[in-house]
Amino acid sequence: MILSILVNEGPYTHQASDSAYQFAAAALAKGHEIFRVFFYHDGVNNGTRLTTPPQDDRNIVSRWSKLGEEHKLDLVVCVAAAQRRGIVDEGEARRNGKDATNLAPGFRISGLGQLIEAGIQSDRTVTFGD
Amino acid sequence: MTTKKFMIVNRKAPYGTVYALESLEVVLIGAAFEQDVSLAFMDDGVYQLKKGHQTKGIGMKAFEKTYGALEDYDVTKLYVDQESMAARGLTPEDLCVPVEMMPRADLGKLMEDQDVVLSF
Amino acid sequence: MLHIVNKSPLERPSLDTVLQAGADGAILLIEDGVYAATRGNAVEDRLKKAMGTLKVYALGPDLDARGVADRLTEGVTVVGYDGFVDLVAEYKTNQSWL
Numbered sequence: 001m002i003l004s005i006l007v008n009e010g011p012y013t014h015q016a017s018d019s020a021y022q023f024a025a026a027a028l029a030k031g032h033e034i035f036r037v038f039f040y041h042d043g044v045n046n047g048t049r050l051t052t053p054p055q056d057d058r059n060i061v062s063r064w065s066k067l068g069e070e071h072k073l074d075l076v077v078c079v080a081a082a083q084r085r086g087i088v089d090e091g092e093a094r095r096n097g098k099d100a101t102n103l104a105p106g107f108r109i110s111g112l113g114q115l116i117e118a119g120i121q122s123d124r125t126v127t128f129g130d
Numbered sequence: 131m132t133t134k135k136f137m138i139v140n141r142k143a144p145y146g147t148v149y150a151l152e153s154l155e156v157v158l159i160g161a162a163f164e165q166d167v168s169l170a171f172m173d174d175g176v177y178q179l180k181k182g183h184q185t186k187g188i189g190m191k192a193f194e195k196t197y198g199a200l201e202d203y204d205v206t207k208l209y210v211d212q213e214s215m216a217a218r219g220l221t222p223e224d225l226c227v228p229v230e231m232m233p234r235a236d237l238g239k240l241m242e243d244q245d246v247v248l249s250f
Numbered sequence: 251m252l253h254i255v256n257k258s259p260l261e262r263p264s265l266d267t268v269l270q271a272g273a274d275g276a277i278l279l280i281e282d283g284v285y286a287a288t289r290g291n292a293v294e295d296r297l298k299k300a301m302g303t304l305k306v307y308a309l310g311p312d313l314d315a316r317g318v319a320d321r322l323t324e325g326v327t328v329v330g331y332d333g334f335v336d337l338v339a340e341y342k343t344n345q346s347w348l
Contacts, residue, residue, distance in 0.1 A: 001339050006248065008149075008348070015281045019256075022311070026331035032339070041152055041250075080155065112159040119246040120132050120165070124338050126254075127249055127346040139345065141264075149348075172271075173263055213270065238271030242251045247345040 003027055004118035005037045008129030010045030011060035012053070017046050020128035021063060028071050036074040036118040037064070039107075041129070044087045047077040049104035061104050068106035075107045076114045134245035135166045140175035142250065145190060150178045153250035154196050161203035168207035168244075169200075170237060171229070176214045181226035197227045211237055252341035253304075256281035256348065259293040264347040266293070269300045276305040278329070278337055284312045288321040301325045309334060 005024055009016035024034055039046050051061045068075045077087055083096070089103040103109060119125045138157050144150040160167040171179060178197075185192040200208070208229040215221065215231065222231060232240070241247055253272050256279075259265040265286050268277060277300075279287050286293050287308040297306060310328045313319040322328065329337065338344055 003338070008250070015256075019280060022331045023334055027335045027338075030332060030335055032335065040156075041148060081152065112155055113163060115156065115248075116136070116160050116163045116165060119136060119248070120134055120163070124344065125246050125248070126338055126344060127348065129250070129346065129348040130256075141267075141348065173267055211271075214267075234267070234270045235273065238273055241271070241345060242273070242275070242343060244343055247343060249346050249348050 001123045002033045002035050002121065004035045004122040004125045006115065006125060006127040006129075007037065007039045007043040007046060008041045008127065010042035011051065013042075014130045016128040016130060017043070017060055018058075021060070021067065023126065023128070024073075025067060028067075034071065034073055035122045036076055036114065038076050038078065038115045038118055040078045040081055040112075040115065042085065043129070044077045044082045044085050047075070047082070047087050047104050047107040048102045050102045065104050065106040073106070077103070077107055077109045078115070079109050079111050082109050131164065133164065133166055135168070135243065136160050136246045136248065137168050137170055137241060137244040139170045139172065139241075139247060139249040140178055141173040143174040143177040144183070144193070145185065145188065149250040150175070151193050153248075154193060156248060156250075157200065157205060158203060161205050167205050168209065169205070170209045170211070170241070172211040172214050172234075172237070176210055176218060176220060179210070179225040179227060179229065180220065181224060194226050200227070209237055209240065251275045252337050252344040253277045254344060254346040255279050255283040255286070256346065258282040259286040259291065266296070268347055269296055269304075272300075272304055274303050275341060276307060276337060278334065279306070279308040280312055280334070284308045284316060284318065287313070287323050287326045288318045289323050290321070291323070294323055297323060298325060307333070307337065
């Protein structure tokens with residue numbers, strides 16, 4: 001089955017991102033395909049490579065990057081939500097005159113249409129949020 | 131393109147959190163993708179439609195007008211949960227747009243009929 | 251359809267709204283939603299009553315994390331994340347009552 005996941009909360013404050021990750025890992029282990037993981041609202045903060053959690057804590061961002069790399073996942077950060085919250089890739093930095101980028105490996109920034117497309121292309125879309 | 135039934139369920143009040151505003155953006159994009167988009171308002175989500183938002187004092191942009199403009203995007207299915215309205219002392223006259231009032235159980239059935247339910 | 255509830259029933263009305271709106275199908279309690287599946291919780295009777303028409307599941311890892319796995323309300327089925335995936339696959343539509 002083809003699944004997509006919507007993550008509406010950032011890491012560390014709400015359990016949403018953790019639950020979404022555990023769900024994604026379980027779905028992949030069962031042989032399902034994940035069409036896309038879409039990060040919206042504060043969920044875009046899952047895509048900053050500048051997080052530095054304590055060593056004995058999970059690294060939510062790099063965990064997504066790693067799962068993405070292993071399973072060729074399409075990890076998409078909503079552009080409008082990202083601009084509001086300062087999640088920047090090279091293209092965005094250039095367009096908006098920013099002096100740095102922080103998008104984590106394996107993530108890409110794109111429009112909200114990607115969420116609608118995920119809903120269209122997937123058999124199921126599951127939302128995690130607050 | 132495939133057309134699917136998308137229902138956007140709004141259960142949170144406006145301004146206190148960003149969900150109401152960003153959910154509207156999903157509605158507009160869904161309409162742009164020519165999907166069968168409907169909106170449901172339940173629990174504190176019905177406060178999103180309360181007319182007369184004056185946001186100058188809190189320094190935030192009011193988005194009440196967007197609900198009125200949904201019709202221009204062919205988004206005409208706005209369902210409001212009757213029980214949620216009653217619990218908040220609201221009647222359809224208090225709302226900024228015409229909506230279809232629906233008993234909770236009927237709204238539940240309508241949800242079952244959707245392809246994608248996005249909840250904010 | 252599958253109703254996913256992640257809020258404690260004493261914090262937000264999500265579960266009660268589902269119990270009134272959900273005609274049939276299943277409820278999956280996750281995150282803080284699992285407190286609804288514990289004995290003595292104020293919603294216990296309402297949840298048990300709903301079991302006539304709705305199947306009720308609770309996510310085991312969330313029960314364990316909160317130290318309430320031993321207080322499970324009778325009739326609630328415990329599932330892991332793999333069971334969560336199976337439920338999503340089983341029901342054509344799902345909604346997270348955020």
